[in-house]
Every structure is written in C-alpha cells, then in structure tokens.
Amino acid sequence: MTTIVHHFINGQGVAGKNNHLSPLYNPATGAVAGQVAFASTTEIEEAIKSAKNAFRAWSLTPSIKRARVLFKFKELLEQNIEKLAELVTKEHGKLLEDAKGSILRGIELVEFMCGIPNLLKGSYSENVGTDVDSYTVRQPLGVCVGITPFNFPVMVPIWLMIPAIACGNTFILKPSEKDPSAPLFLAELLHQAGLPAGVLNVIHGDKTAVDLLIKHPDVVAVNAIGSTPVAEYIYKTAVMHGKRAQTFGGAKNHGVVMPDAEIDRVVEAVLGAAYGSAGERCMALPVVVAVGDKVADALVKPLKKRVEALKIGPGHMSGMDMGPLVTREHLERVKSYVDLGVKEGANLIVDGRGLKVSGYENGFFMGGCLFDHVTSEMRIYREEVFGPVLCVVRVKDFESALRLVNEHEYGNGTAIFTQDGNIARRFTHEVQVGMVGVNVPIPVPVAYHSFGGWKHSVFGDVGLHAEQGVQFYTKLKTVTERWFAGEKSEAHYFMPS
Secondary structure, three states: OOOOEOOOOOEEEEOOOOOOOOEEEEOOOOOEEEEEEEEOEEEEEHHHHHHHHHHHHHHHHOHHHHHHHHHHOOOOOOOOOOHHHHHHHHOOOOOEEEHHHHHHHHHHHHHHOOHHOOOHHOOEEEEEEEEEEEEEEEEEOEEEEEOOOOOOHHHHHHHHHHHEEEEEEEEEEOOOOOOOOHHHHHHHHHOOOOOOOOOEEEEEOOOHHHHHHHOOOEEEEEEOOOOOHHHHHHHHHHHOOEEEEEEEEOOOOOEOOOOOHHHHHHHHHHHHHHHHHHHHEEEEEEEEEEEEEHHHHHHHHHHHHHHOOOOOOOOOOOOEEEOOOOHHHHHHHHHHHHHHHHHHHOOOEEEOOOOOOOOOOOOOOOOOOOEOOOOOOOHHHHOOOOOEEEEEEEEEOOOHHHHHHOOEEEEOEEEEEOOHHEEEEHHHHHHHOOOOEEOOOOOOOOOOOOOOOOEEOEEEEOOEEEHOOOOOEEEEEEEEEEEEEEEOOOOOOOOOO
C-alpha cells in the first residue's frame, strides 16, 4: 500500500480531501516511494483558523512555560535523530551523516531559543521626565507562515518556526513537497512536547497553497527560503498584502585562495564545501577564485584527482562522499549547466554527467564536475547551479578577487584562504557579502549569531534566528507612564520635554 503524507492541523493528522496527490521519489533508486497530499483551499483555511484561534492563549502563556515546551522538544529531537535522518535520506537523498549534522544544527537553534525569557526582556528608564517612567516590551505578531525548500527538511523548518513559536506566535509551515515527511514528524514531536493544538500547523502543496497563505488577511508575517525569483516573488507579494516579510534567495559563494594559503588544507576544505550534500545548499562553495596562475595550477591538479575519486552512492550506505540529487528534473537541470559551461568555453577538467551507480542505475546520481578557466561572463559562473559543480576562476591579484566577489549579484556567503591577517582583515571589512569565512569554507553562523546574506540573496531587513529572529517575530511597544500622588495637574499646550 502506498504511503500518503497528509497534513497536521489543530494538533492532529488530517487527510487531504481534494484527491490531489503528488509522487514522492527515493532519489537513490528513482522509484516512487509514496505520495504527498496537496491541501485544498478548505484545509488551508482550517489551518489558518486553527492558528488564529490558538494565538491569544499561546501569546499569553508565560515565556518560561513556552521555553519548557522547547526543552522537551529538544529532548525528543535528540531521541529521534536517527529516524529523522532516515526520513531525510529516503526522500532527499543526502548521506545519513550529513542529515544528522543538519539536524544537530537545528537542535542548536532550539537550545538557543530555550532562553526566550531572556531574549524577550525589554528596557526600562526611570524618571525620563518628572515622575515619568518609560519601558519597552516585545509582543508577538499573530499567525506567521514559513515556506521552506527541499535541501534541509529538518534544519530550515526549525530555523523558521521555532523562533516564531518561542516568541508567542502561531505558525503554519508549508514545507517542500519533495521531502515532506520529516517536517510533518517535527510537528508531531512538538505536539508530544506539549505544544497546544493549533499553535503549529503543517500543510502541503505547491504555488497555489503558497499564494493563498501569503495573501490571506489573517496571516501577519511570512518567512521563506528558496531560489531568488521565488524569494523575491513571495517577499513582494506578502508585503503588498500588508505582511511583515523576510525571504532568502540564491547564492554563488566564492572562495578566494591567496598565494600564501596552505594548498593541501584548501583542497580538503573546497572538496567538502563544493561537493558535500551534492552541492544542494545555499552555503556551498561552487566558485574558487585563485589569485595567480601558480595558485590555480597547484589547486586544479589535486582537485582533479580527488573529484575523480569521490565515492558516490545511496545516502544510507556508509563510506560515501556524496549521494544523489533530489529529483530527476533537478539532475537534468544541473547537467544542462555543465553542457552550457562547455559550450561557453570553460575547460571541463572532470565530467560527472555520465555516472551510473551499480545496482542503482535509475537513481538521480551525478558525479562531481570540475571546471577551470571559468570567466565572469559565463552563465556557469553567474547563475546558481545548486549541484556538484565547481568552477575555478583565475585572477591576477587580491584587488581583482575582491572586485569579482563584490560585483556578483549574490551576496550570501564567501571565504578567503590566507595566512596574512592584514589581507584577511581587508577582505572581511570590504567584501559585500553577508556571511564571511576566514579559512572556513562554509561560514554558516551558529544559532546565537544571525544568518543572512546581502544583495539579491535576501529580501528584508533582518537575518534569521538569534536576536534578529526575535526582532522579526515580535513588535516593539514603548510605554510611558506617570502616577499621580494627589497633586493638581494642568493642561500644557507645548511639546513635552
């Protein structure tokens, strides 16, 4: 019997009513592994109504009690990490260890948000005027919506929904329809942890569901992660309909390699950053900027050998370096970019397009690809490929490297490899990118520092999680108060000071 992934509304599983089912694939085998029910308008309305009805009681729940639910949720995540990782690997394809690592990063955010009583503390000023005091408080917004991508089906939903819930909001999650089982299980675990019915709802669907959610009058805030065109569309549509919104889009992260860098260490760092998770992450490192031909030659030779030797197979097999891509459509899209790179004149050093994994010939596998002599005019450089494709760009000096990074339309993440503190300081100060690594290839901030890029990688004013996440999911209220002790008062017709 085919497994059908349903919705989670008002504290319980809800079967889809409109018979709109979409297939779920096992990327390692290419076979249909189940189906996901797409929500009808009725089910989406039910989820919004449930969240709206639950908001008042949850917003008035003391923050310490909300934190206790998160503490219990953290325990349940740790107890179920194996099951969650298996769900991710089965539907997404990434290696089990990679899935576990991403879940642990989600758990770190839950740990941080357990401190919500402290994070919500306001400020107090005594005697701002004669016998007048002033203080600030942060209060929740209402019904919030999160729209998450396929590449991190546990970590990213946690990043979006847990700060919202911790702040006293209610939440509707619309995860990717490509790997929906793990996000649904998260909702069940939160319910087990004591989250009241209606505080978190999960519905599945496509653009129709997204449009209904981001335009609905009862939704007050929207958070989303996806490609830049999708992120821009969601942001503009949500704002146009009066929502608070922040959305995170595409990336083309550069790793600048200086002549004094330790090449052996750089090779290891670049391999993991470019080919880990099959390149399907917004903080991957798909571009190496080699400062000087000597550096480029020293990098390309060992990279070629190591990329050709990548161990590629099903995510559940131990000892693999890379699993399959998420869908056949995405596999063909990535291959088409490699075709394009060759046509544009880049030198394809390693070609992984023809890879077949024995016993898994129908899986969505692709070998690692390595390009040299890529230029800034090429689409293979300018556009986000989101696959196991690494481009080496050669420049003459540091100034050229910095200019190259700064002129790119995306500004999500970047890294520099050097032993020169002065060069590293210049780079971190002058580069126009939101997340910067120094000898760190994937500079994803820890949970108590905010995540977010610049330029066309983000739409909105603040980053994800940490203090900025609390700012996004709350509104600031300033109270100025005066208590009279029986003295006589009189009208004033001028600006108080």
